[in-house]
């Protein structure tokens with residue numbers, strides 16, 4: 224029994240040490256990171272849209288983390304934006320960094336596609352705007368009405384993607400999700416961004432570490 | 437020197453010191469010097485040289501030459517029976533979740549090239565079906581089958597009856613309730629939002645409790661143990677059962693880790709589920725099954741212990757290789773890359789032992805279903821781990837990150853390695869618990885070929901497709917939609933492979949149920965791929 228216990232305690236100890244390096248230390252370092260002054264907290268509606276983004280699993284196809292052009296040139300050249308820094312995520316709980324790019328990175332989609340009409344139509348049926356897209360359509364975020372009433376947000380879906388008769392109107396959910404997408408705009412300059420992309424740049428390392436605990 | 441670096445250095449230093457101390461302790465406690473004696477603890481006296489497969493030895497049933505040996509065989513039979521209810525609870529549940537998980541996997545695969553497939557319902561949208569698949573196969577199939585096999589092996593390894601088996605049964609019920617609630621929550625759109633941690637944290641409590649219930653029989657049985665040596669399999673199983681609750685608890689702490697640090701916790705956890713939970717279980721089972729079926733101890737017991745501790749040291753720190761290029765401190769990424777590469781040490785030691793023991797016995801793959809599944813699983817462990825070490829290198833990761841290549845790698849690990857070993861173990865265990873033989877040899881064959889061809893198509897298509905996708909993503913000249921179109925053939929091929937795998941699971945589940953109901957005719961010989969004795973001779 225002594226030996227069995229020793230193995231288990233040893234195993235737990237190793238894990239706790241790893242927790243220190245991979246959980247506690249990054250947490251301490253990153254929570255000390257400066258929040259960019261231009262970053263706005265989410266509004267209530269945007270936060271609700273973010274919740275829909277989570278509920279419908281957009282994260283399984285879309286990342287929100289453009290990489291450094293010195294490392295992966297495609298990201299910036301595709302217009303996905305400057306490399307993100309920890310501070311950009313100050314209001315993100317939970318994080319939605321994502322690990323798949325079946326679709327494009329969305330960290331700056333609000334700047335790239337600022338039209339809410341485009342966003343809504345794309346959500347209703349991506350193929351209505353992008354031929355051959357494999358993104359799922361989200362018809363359940365919309366209502367089909369015969370006559371839109373005052374205050375309805377009508378989405379003018381082109382044939383053959385729209386209904387034969389009547390109109391498609393966005394639900395509050397669709398509007399919230401679209402507003403969240405529009406809020407994904409991190410084009411402001413990042414205060415903590417290293418000036419020189421190369422990893423070895425001593426200057427950038429210093430500027431990062433001065434803020435460390 | 438800045439404080440961060442200083443802390444880092446100190447911690448790394450402490451880590452290595454602890455590792456060293458553990459090693460010295462092992463040696464001081466004679467864990468090493470009895471090397472080959474310890475490797476033999478899995479055999480009953482006189483049994484070495486005799487295969488145990490699946491229910492009875494294939495050559496001559498070894499019942500013991502002396503009364504002492506016969507008593508040992510009988511004691512093992514009693515030990516097997518003692519874990520029966522607990523093991524069957526966990527294994528039957530796991531087979532159910534395998535079927536459900538496969539159907540959801542297949543559905544998500546179809547949705548990726550036919551986006552309008554079942555798109556009208558919010559409950560079946562891709563972004564919910566996919567996490568249901570992942571969680572059902574990880575926490576339902578892999579974890580439950582793993583715990584089931586562990587519950588079967590523990591009394592065998594400790595040469596005593598399972599004590600406190602009813603706690604494990606209760607734990608199984610709680611775990612199943614957790615799965616039902618968690619998967620329903622995802623379907624209803626109540627996911628917590630982080631990959632591998634989608635279950636709402638309120639539900640996660642059930643898994644911690646259910647898992648802890650399995651620790652009780654483990655501790656009770658360990659306290660009663662009748663063997664001097666702890667065979668290496670028990671090291672892996674004990675460690676895994678300690679690691680999982682800690683991991684699961686920390687990673688699910690609600691409202692603790694915001695923003696980018698949430699991402700580091702997320703991936704620290706996600707990779708540890710692979711590295712410190714399902715991997716030790718898989719390796720541990722292979723360490724038992726391969727020598728047992730060959731009737732020959734593993735070639736180097738010392739190596740197996742080095743493999744164990746280096747796995748613990750290195751695997752616990754690799755998680756951040758999922759965030760290479762991401763918005764987190766560079767030192768953190770580098771730390772994980774270094775450890776990912778260091779992982780080749782445990783992987784190679786395990787490979788030497790598993791494959792080295794096989795040398796000269798490859799012929800047995802022709803007839804033993806368990807050996808064939810388990811050894812192919814062990815081989816795929818070597819392959820997928822070395823692939824993983826490569827993938828962590830910045831120059832490779834810049835291509836493969838964010839692509840379908842990663843999904844191919846995930847299935848090479850979770851499926852071709854782990855699930856194959858679990859299949860093999862189930863083929864070994866069931867006859868011993870039900871005192872019944874697998875009714876149809878051809879069904880085992882069919883299962884084997886369906887899942888093997890399926891996973892081959894799956895991994896090859898996504899590996900090639902994902903690599904091309906990754907190269908194209910780096911080149912901004914290539915329009916995004918062209919890349920999407922380019923990956924379509926790979927995604928379609930994945931559906932074909934996945935459909936074969938799902939079919940294989942149906943065959944497996946059918947056979948499993950037939951086994952529980954004792955269908956078919958009673959046979960005196962084990963069900964092997966080819967009969968050892970002409971069947972019509974009976």
Ligand code: HEM
Pocket residue numbers: 283323537538539541542543544545566569570573574577578840842843846847850851855930931933934935937938
């Ligand atoms: C039955 C056939 C199976 C099919 C058709 C299938 C299909 C899929 C699909 C479509 C995804 C999502 C990939 C994406 O979003 O790009 C996925 C993810 C995943 N599946 Fe399966 N799967 C199958 C079996 C299994 C089994 C048995 C396991 C494990 C025991 C497994 C483990 C996983 C894991 C770990 C992921 C996450 C991969 C990642 O995030 O990189 N799958 N699977």
